[in-house]
Every structure is written in C-alpha cells, then in structure tokens.
Amino acid sequence: MNLYGAYYRPSTSPDAALAGDLIKAINGEFSSVTCYEQLAKLAPSENARKRILEIRDDEVRHLRFFQQAYRHLTGQTHTPVQTENCPREYREGLISSFLDEQETVDFYLKMSDRAQDPALKDTLRRIAMDEQNHAVWFLYLMNQG
Numbered sequence: 001m002n003l004y005g006a007y008y009r010p011s012t013s014p015d016a017a018l019a020g021d022l023i024k025a026i027n028g029e030f031s032s033v034t035c036y037e038q039l040a041k042l043a044p045s046e047n048a049r050k051r052i053l054e055i056r057d058d059e060v061r062h063l064r065f066f067q068q069a070y071r072h073l074t075g076q077t078h079t080p081v082q083t084e085n086c087p088r089e090y091r092e093g094l095i096s097s098f099l100d101e102q103e104t105v106d107f108y109l110k111m112s113d114r115a116q117d118p119a120l121k122d123t124l125r126r127i128a129m130d131e132q133n134h135a136v137w138f139l140y141l142m143n144q145g
Contacts, residue, residue, distance in 0.1 A: 015073055015120060021111050022070040023078050028104060029063035030080030032056075032097075035087070039097065042090040048141055055134045062127050069120060094142045101135035104128075 036056035043049035063080070070078055084100075087093040105128050112124035 031084040039093040098138040
C-alpha cells in the first residue's frame with residue numbers, strides 16, 4: 001500500500017523510463033518541503049502558518065511516494081538535493097510557491113500520461129490534484145495581504 005491507499009505494483013518495463021522524472025520529482029518535493037517550512041515561519045498569521053504547514057505535510061507524503069516509486073523501478077535510492085533557493089520574503093515566497101505548484105501540476109500529469117502501471121498512473125494524477133489544490137491555497141494567501 002502506498003500513502004494514497006492504492007497498492008503500487010512495480011513495473012520494471014516501460015515505467016523505468018520515468019526514472020529521470022522521478023529524480024526531478026524527488027528533488028522538487030524536497031525543495032518544496034524545505035521552502036514551505038521557511039515560508040511558514042514568515043507567515044503573518046497563525047491561520048496562514050497552519051495552512052502552509054499542511055501543504056508542507058502533503059509534500060512530505062509526495063516525497064516519500066516518489067522515493068518509493070524510484071526505488072521500485074530502479075532498485076536504487078536517490079538522496080534528495082535542494083534545487084531551488086527559498087525566497088526570503090513572505091509575498092515573494094507565496095508567488096514563487098504558486099508558480100511552482102502550477103508548473104508541477106503539468107509535470108505530474110505528463111508523467112501520468114506516460115506511465116503504464118495503472119496504480120502509478122492513478123497516484124500521479126492524485127498528486128497532481130494535490131498540487132493544484134496547493135496552488136489555489138497559495139493564491140488565496142496572496143490575496144489576504
């Protein structure tokens with residue numbers, strides 16, 4: 001069982017071609033976790049801080065899933081690398097996070113379109129929906145201040 005409730009059966013054939021994208025996803029989720037932790041500290045209210053930390057928790061789950069999928073497809077592990085600089089200002093962080101989440105939705109949907117394993121395909125779509133939801137929350141937070 002993965003963290004989204006679906007059993008993930010690894011496929012070593014065509015989905016192994018997603019390994020490079022999985023590394024990019026691992027690094028991206030790791031970077032988001034790090035930056036959202038910092039962004040939460042800059043939040044002007046407790047409600048905003050809690051929302052950002054909830055998004056961060058989702059990103060931790062995504063990171064674990066991508067690490068698990070990579071391990072199943074390649075038999076290897078990938079140590080995450082911080083690939084983005086975290087903004088130092090709250091508003092700049094919200095804008096950057098919103099744009100990153102929107103781009104990530106497209107990236108994960110394209111990965112899903114290429115995936116052959118039905119459970120992997122479904123989980124990638126679910127994660128893309130999470131990312132879209134995060135973008136909406138960041139947009140909401142931008143409009144609060």
